[in-house]
Amino acid sequence: MRLVAAVDGPAGSGKSSVCRKTALDLGMQYIDSGAIYRAITLYFLEKYGDSCSEHDPAGELGGVHILQYFMPDGSVTTMLNGRDVSSDIRDERISRSIGFFSDNRGVREYVNGLLRKWAGENSIIIDGRDIGTVVFPDAAVKVYLDASVDERASRRVKEYKGQGKNVDENSIRNQIIQRDFNDSNREFGALKRADDAVFLDTSSMSFSEVVEKLKQIIDSQVIHKK
Numbered sequence: 001m002r003l004v005a006a007v008d009g010p011a012g013s014g015k016s017s018v019c020r021k022t023a024l025d026l027g028m029q030y031i032d033s034g035a036i037y038r039a040i041t042l043y044f045l046e047k048y049g050d051s052c053s054e055h056d057p058a059g060e061l062g063g064v065h066i067l068q069y070f071m072p073d074g075s076v077t078t079m080l081n082g083r084d085v086s087s088d089i090r091d092e093r094i095s096r097s098i099g100f101f102s103d104n105r106g107v108r109e110y111v112n113g114l115l116r117k118w119a120g121e122n123s124i125i126i127d128g129r130d131i132g133t134v135v136f137p138d139a140a141v142k143v144y145l146d147a148s149v150d151e152r153a154s155r156r157v158k159e160y161k162g163q164g165k166n167v168d169e170n171s172i173r174n175q176i177i178q179r180d181f182n183d184s185n186r187e188f189g190a191l192k193r194a195d196d197a198v199f200l201d202t203s204s205m206s207f208s209e210v211v212e213k214l215k216q217i218i219d220s221q222v223i224h225k226k
């Protein structure tokens with residue numbers, strides 16, 4: 001039986017790592033929708049440099065071919081026009097320019113089409129901002145993951161430190177506030193909790209507690225549907 005689990009939430013809420021671990025444990029596929037927006041941004045940044053926002057991306061998406069693989073070790077490989085861009089799309093330059101592309105209606109329709117095609121017949125977990133509201137409004141499982149701004153900032157700082165990068169917590173905190181504002185206020189596909197989504201505030205939960213909770217929510221749907 002095919003099951004779609006839509007997991008939405010703001011930047012730094014831990015969606016990606018929680019979803020990857022849950023998908024591995026349950027033998028499901030995982031799709032990182034944010035990585036697709038990142039790969040599109042990279043394509044236009046490489047094509048037009050800093051003037052990329054002077055071009056309408058919607059008419060040029062024919063030149064963008066994206067593939068994504070959920071690897072057996074729980075990582076995700078994103079390919080752009082035959083090249084592995086998994087690490088390039090995490091660059092700070094992408095985060096600075098992505099808003100222009102993720103706000104664009106044509107880009108969003110393109111990404112939504114890809115997500116629906118990739119979902120195919122597989123049981124999948126997809127994370128993003130508008131998965132349970134726009135992309136899969138009929139998803140059997142909908143979860144909205146959240147955490148306080150302070151908690152999300154401190155998680156991001158830890159993540160950077162783990163990669164050997166030294167960052168200022170205050171500036172990370174401000175970036176999170178700015179991204180929350182942008183994500184919640186875009187005209188199409190804004191970040192919003194679906195009425196029927198299970199709300200999980202993970203501020204005081206450990207990583208494994210969140211994974212266990214998500215697994216329980218998914219399992220209860222599978223049993224319910226049998």
Ligand code: DC
Nearest residue numbers: 011033034035037098102128129130
């Ligand atoms: O999840 P992430 O931080 O990698 O997402 C990158 C950007 O893409 C983020 O600024 C919001 C946007 N995004 C979106 O608009 N809709 C989605 N479904 C997923 C991400």
